[in-house]
Amino acid sequence: MVPGIDRKSRIVFWKEVRDLSRDYRTIVSVILLPLLGLPGLAILTGALLSAQYVEVAIIVNDTSSWRFAEALASDIKSVLARAGLQSSVGLYSSWPNTSVDVVVFIPAGFYSNISRIDGTGVVIVSSLIGSQASEIAVNNIIALINSKSRSMVLDRVSELSERAGLDLDPGGVLNPIRVQKGFHRATGAPATGEEASVAFSARILEFSLFFVVNPAVVFVSDSIVGERERRTIERLLVSPLSRRQLLVGKMLASAVLGLIAAAADGAGILLFFLLAGISFALSTSIIGVWLASVILLIMVTSAIVSIIASRSESIRSAQNLSFLVIIGAMAIYFSSLMVDLTKLPGTVSLVMQAIPFTHAALTIHYYALGDLASVARHFAILAIYWIALLLVAARTFNTEKLIIVKT
């Protein structure tokens, strides 16, 4: 058991959990909103994306290309439907009078060019500027045309090999070098594709830590400054309860509620990514490491906020000041989505390691890489940060400031 969690801290914990768990407004905003809101956001975004309507015009300036254009129109319709876009694809002999989002222009001589064994047929694909849907449609259309081009190349190679009387593999002619992708761990040992997926998904878990910090800030600010605002702090400070017991009890309660909020937020984030079509793989053990990081992160955040809260005039000012803490956490966890925190140059790395939040992300990161020694090191650093910050919070707990309200 962590030192300092004695009977009196547990009494405070009991009171805090009862009190905070009945603060329905906070619970709704901190727990239910992310749990329902984030997946809801993904569903809404997905629904809006698929509701987009794109008009595609294929302008055929080459009478021989009509059959090709008709087949292309049908393929474009299917490709755009698979991309979640509704579309209408029309064939025209000149620029249509109506506004269109995408134009596929087939110039004169196109068909004769592609019919030659070494000819190049040019297709001009144009998108409406400033239209996100047009961009998505154009990218899909270009990919479709490239795929058609590749199958034409294979036909041409087959024909050439036949003419030359050679037994050739068209695929081999087309791809003289093939890349085979593999994975390895930090130790150099080979890793499976599944492990690589888990490591990639770990970034989402690192990012989700951001949502853990906010509930901890809300609960601890309310728990400490709220005592003053509700005018219960004086009796509590006169009771046979040490500052450390009081803080530990409050932090534990915030940790439990913060953990519930974090689980809800984490589930919300995962649902958001799932519904947004981003697939990821997670193992039970990495979720275990995430949970352990979350607990320590909540305790560290609680200790930092306790130091701030005991010097704040109101819950609002405590939360405003604590916003600086949130910004720090936000910077780290957002960057962990795109930046490899272990690959930073010395000085930058030193600055990052001085911020306790970094270590919570690194435990998950290193676990995903299979480097258990580093996982243990960063867990230890987080725990040391917590104990040190708790001691500072207890030592600097400013009862005078808490009691004497500015009027």
Place this chain on the structure above:
Amino acid sequence: MIVVEARGLVKSLKGKPILKGVSLEVSRGSIHVMAGPNGAGKTTTIRIILGLIRRDGGEVKVLSVDPESGEWDSVRRRIGYLPEDAGVYDRLTGLENLWFNALLFADGDERLAKDYLARGVEISGLSMDQLSKRAGSYSKGMKRRLLLASALMHSPELVIMDEPTSGLDVIAAYRIKSLIREMAEEGTSFLLTTHDMLEAEQLADRVSFIMNGATIAEASPRELMESYNSENLEEAFVKAVEALGAGDRQEV
């Protein structure tokens, strides 16, 4: 035996002098009232006595211990405290409020806490039906009774109350005063503050007049009235303040 002894307390907040020399003594089993107008320094004195804020000068001993010393934690369970505008935990029921307090003072010993709770319920005078409701729904008087019960449930040796009857209706105030007298007769020592001289006269065995952060007189109500040739304590206080021109503390 003296349970509270304060000598020459001095305190400034943000550079503004709040206390310039408050002294008082509370004897065991007596009711000592600090009387004076709002802003005289009564609450600050109490907070120093309870170790909630640090003094800039002077000496304090409560139950023979300095509140700023390391031994203070051992003394706190022997004290009951009712701040002037204290609140209750609105989201807890009345019973949960009492139980939390009982557990704290019983150091988690559930059997002892149950005894404290039973006494708290009795002192509060609230029915079980009322106590099972959330304290946030209580009237001001009911909240005050709950706080009073919390302050007294563990049978403290010393009870410190800041304006105990402030804002209460006549009946609620009468009940509290009766309880204070009853407990004092049983040996509990009381240090109270009030700006109501009639209340001081009714309750006190000994009164300290506090004005502008200093004790200007200290004696029994009868002695103060005799000393200032007054018919009541209110008049005595006014005369003590008028005599302050000389700047002396009157020892009667």
